[in-house]
Amino acid sequence: MDFTVAALMIAGFGAGFIDAVAGGGGLVQLPALLAMYPTQPLPTLFGTNKLASIWGTLAAAAQYTRRVRLPWVTVAVALLSALICAWFGARAVSVLPATGLRQLVLVLLVLVALYTFTRRDLGLHHRPCWSGAAEAASAALIGAGLGFYDGIFGPGTGAFLVFFFVRGLGYDFLHASAAAKIVNVATNFAALAFFIPHGQVLWLQASLLAASNLLGSLLGAHYALRHGSEFVRRVFLGVVMLLILKLAHDTWWP
Secondary structure: OOHHHHHHHHHHHHHHHHHHHHOOOHHHHHHHHHHHOOOOOHHHHHHHHHHHHHHHHHHHHHHHHHHOOOOHHHHHHHHHHHHHHHHHHHHHHHHOOHHHHHHHHHHHHHHHHHHHHHOOOOOOOOOOOOOHHHHHHHHHHHHHHHHHHHHHOOOOHHHHHHHHHHHHHOOOHHHHHHHHHHHHHHHHHHHHHHHOOOOOOOHHHHHHHHHHHHHHHHHHHHHHHHHHHHHHHHHHHHHHHHHHHHHHHHHHOO
């Protein structure tokens, strides 16, 4: 096994673990692809990253659904609205400036981190604040907003989903992470519906990453289910801090 293959598989494993717990696996996997294949077009690397990630996300979602009881109508509404709006977000990429979006997302992430740090009991107890049609409507707004965001920009979608399920719906971090994985499958699928027909995937690299991402996701979901919301919260805060550092770097030192 040469260095490139080994590095890819390590990156895929780490990305799968992080993504299964709190979202944000792209922080590990996509930079690895960019570093190892600098001459490849960006859309091809994005497509490769999405194709590898979706398998890990599916595996984590399956693990969670066996152990965590979810309101399936609410999750289905969020999934459908995310799927539709991710497509519209992809269509809008050419008309919205990436730099402005990056700065806005950076500010939002700082606010999310501060809010989570100061509310020490946030997401530790599962206390849904809505029910029935009100919960479905709130989930539709979360899915639509973050589906559009994932289609047009993307970094931190999984972490944002977790946060808004916690803050907006009153879920604990474990239930929020479980619901976020299912919605994330939809947004990844919407992206792949564009990348694959356009030939923007490195199939060998995607296969290697998918295998290691899958293993990392299974382990990450196992640890999240075993250690509960407090563990997910800690990993979530770590992911948000890494996202802040990365976006700050990309904004001021591109």
